[in-house]
Amino acid sequence: MQSSGKLLELKNVSKIFKIGGLILGTELRAVDNVSLSIDSEKPVIVSIVGESGSGKTTLARMILRLIEPSEGQILLNNRDITQLKKADELLEYRKIVQPIFQNPFAAFNNLRRVSSYLYDTAYSICGAKSKEEANKMIAEVLEAVGLSFEKVVGRYPKQFSGGELQRVSVARALMPRPKLLIADEPVSMVDASIRMNIMNLFKTLKDDYNVSCLYITHDLSTAYYVSDFIAIMFRGNIIEYGPSDLVLTQPLHPYTELLMSSIPRVDKKWQEDIKLSGIEVKEYESTGCKFALRCPYTKDICKKSRPKVIKTNDGREVMCFKYEGKKYEEE
């Protein structure tokens, strides 16, 4: 793998949480040996999809420097982000990476005016010198997300609807002209009917403002709608990665197949029943494939050893013994 020309690169990143006491406690690998990269040349939207507890939020928090990885490296423009210590380095980092959080009502303090967050960002990150300059910046980003300066400035969070407030938080994140947005479930608190407006906003940002986006979600259909690439996470691993068209229309990994068949579609009804399990903790601790206990294609080898990442000819990566050996070459 080349390390140049990458905006963001994760190299074998893991995060281990300790559960329980010193002696009897166990380890839980919330993120397990994850590698992923985003090119710097062309803006892309990469989705990370997984169920709750798959480690997708932990991964986002590591990229945002909210927690440190236990193992591995996270490189932003070839610099390790955990090594950034000086104020100007951090400022530089924040100019490139900006977060958007799940619940806009929790992201803004109810007692502060929404615009005060915009001014804060304008002064401290974008280096606005005067109020006029800050106003100009704010008006510009608000326009980009389809809101007007007059409508936003001076109002409190409760005076906005969820969709509008989420747009304000996108506008705030956009102000330093970042290269990368980390959006953790940005639409799950927003009504289904206006979800698409926010998803379209991400597309526009990509096309018109050259902003790449890491879109973290459990919703496969919006992920398919916006993203160029998709990474399916399961119990801490990325088990399938590739162009979203391919991954979601011809899934390789049995877990992706299960996910796909579980979407409540509006054009095809479910035929057969699926089985749920209560064995989540066991799956984390398993030394073999973590999906082996539920997989319809399980063989002995699946329970014993962890499958390797296999690259396919059509540019995908999949972590499953089904594809080992014959058809594709190993990494």
Next chain:
Amino acid sequence: MAEKLLEINHAQIYYATLAGYVKAVDNVNFDINEGEIVGLAGESGCGKSTLIKSIYGFIKYPMKAISGEINLLTNGNKLNMLFVEKEELRKVRWKYISYVPQASLHVLNPVTRIKKQFLESVKREHNVKEKEAMDEVKEYLKSLGLPPDVLDSFPHQLSGGMQQRVIIAMATFLKPRIVLADEPTTALDVVVQRGILQMLRDIQKELKNSLIIVSHDMGVHYQITHKIVIMYAGKIAEIGPTDEIFNNPYHPYTRLLINSLPRIGDREQRSGIEGSPPNLLNPPEGCRFNPRCPSKMKICEEKIPEMVEISKGHFVACHLFQKNGKRVKEDAE
């Protein structure tokens, strides 16, 4: 003809605020028959949850029943859940009507084992010995495919999906005639969601009772319901058999709601519905959807549309349709 289990006539349920009444459910009518799975759909703030709480008789200030009836029909008796005595409620809850709240950590008591919580809800009704009740409960859980050891766990030891399945088991243990489920899968991921919906459907098939399911996800409705009630701003916009609603949506709101869903395999540009639901303190005059409606006419601002039956069991409240079911004009795109 299946037996009617619930009839809702001109129900008006408002919230009292300092600025006046918020008209959360305003003049709603429909019936629910035995053996039906009915879906309540609409954006947040359109009155779905208020309606389902009222059906359960859970009306607490500032929520206020103004007028109308929500009649629970039990063995030939009528019980108006909007104006009911506490004593009466106690008799019908769990046994005739039960409630599955949103999947969340707030439902189960975090410091009590599941076993005790289960027994509390079961024993009170039955007057049976603990041991016998316990055996029965275990048997029931097994039949639902749940491991009986969940009974010895505390809620935090179970995953969200498992907790929700336990709650559903509790709610259906006494074989109620009506089960209300308010966003039963909202916080869960797709695989678990599918499992839970299957479970609800299977229980309904087994008990041959009615299930009312509230969800904002049209996909959920398509998958398991027989009939859909589309609500908008406290009123019913459209009611009809599920397949009919998806194949021939009549109300512009229903059409937009269905079209705003992204589909896999189809990257076509989609847009959400412009604007947001109205403030129900002062809802718009005439049809409440008119400020957002792409096919708005003059009459829409003046007159509240009446419910018209277009085909059997498929009703719509929209000025695009005349009393005899004829379309006035085509939808605007």
